[in-house]
Amino acid sequence: MLRRQFIHSVGVGSALGATGLLSGCATPSGKGPKVVVVGGGYGGATAAKYIRMWSDYGIQVTLVEPSASFISCPISNLVLGGTKAMSDITTPYDNLSKRHGVTLVRDMVTSIDADKRMVKLAAGGELPYDRLILSPGVDFMWEALPGMDAAGAKDKVLHAWKAGAQTVALRKQLEAMPDGGVYALSIPLAPYRCPPGPYERACQIANYFSKAKPKSKVLILDANDDVTSKGPLFKKAWADRYAGIVEYRSKHTVSEVDASTNTLKFEFNDNVRANVLNVIPPMRAGEIAVKTGLATANKRWCEVDFLTFESKAAKNIHVLGDSIQIAPAMPKSGHMANQHGKTCAAAVVALLTGAELNSMPVYNNTCYSFVSDEDAVHVASVHRYDAEKKTMVTVAGSGGVSGAASELEGRYALAWAQNIWADTLA
């Protein structure tokens, strides 16, 4: 029924329709299936654009996102290091509407009625959907950090783990810190957004200190047993480039934060007091996914069918990006969220048009980290669907890390950023 209406609305014959690539006089007519995407990050924005493209502009897509512009977490550590500006990591959303006909709604979704297929907006009003795509990123588990609920604590002890106002504020704290001061970075137990991100941040801030205030220290306090990503490459950078500046301590799980004295308390270690505290809290799926009951894995992450990204807890609702319970060896990264977005887009177009579903998704992850203002390292992996295990697995023999940091990979890292921003938003 739905499919017949859709093909009628875009005015094409069944021969082309059967391939799923619907060509012809597609114009937004107010008919056609409706998809609502919640969250305009790497996952959601990509899904919105590609559903429009791959339905030949026949499926109506509404993107609900509170921000006027996309601010990238990748490359934001270079803003903290002072070699990039916020304008370098900011992209407006307008090409999604101008070039692709995505309807942009600058708002938040406050609740979802899965039976009626309707979302409610914070500003009032409702949006109906045939398929809903949630890409709400992560939210922080503040309850795991006693002391952070004190008045003013969250304004003083920053995370800067969602690029934006906190990135700017943390940079100001670093600039204001006296030479000889200590910047302490607390890393939560994995899984968290962007496994190598904290270690890249340590490099960028150490690079800044080495030039602007060389008596200062970067103290890394990691809840994990060891560096969780690109370990040998980061340790080499700290030893070769930032000796005397970076100190790494593993197995440091924060048990309490005293923002008034800038002190971190730990389960098993001595207290640490620092001039600038940067605490990355433990995290879970974005709030809208949790309160809709989709975070079925440890009440933190959303389990999905990896062929469609449809939630295992609710029909017609798909979940992408950092909010999902990851497959083995699948990182929570912007690159991976973009790939989720495209895989989900193809599945949603197939489900809404009756085209054949892709039974063998294959995609990759590429993640660059800057160890100085110019030199970068990478980790890469290729993931394919395993029909027996019903999950994504890495392809044996593929993937790997850089042999050594290089300026060439630094240039590729910046080109990667320009390309993924365009692929996601332009």
Next chain:
Amino acid sequence: MKIPVQIALVAAMAAASAGAMAAGSLQMNSLASSCANCHGTNGVAQPGMESLAGKPKDDLLKKMMDFKSGKKPATIMHQLSKGYTDEQLEQLAAHFAAMPK
């Protein structure tokens, strides 16, 4: 951003010889979009990365097979190309060769 029907048909014929996956199909588009993060939507890259769209199929395939075998040195493509079967690499080469530059 739309793909003209003529080009879609050329792509369909090019892919017919490459394997079961039809050009223009959601499956083929989905597979090829895994390259787009670095090489641009539909293979048209931003400055600093190589565009794949409209390059001769044989050149694209040879390059990817040489990355895969280790014959051609790379920073990252030798690791990524090993994640795709020879058949998938051939389908990708045909797909991007048929894309407008």
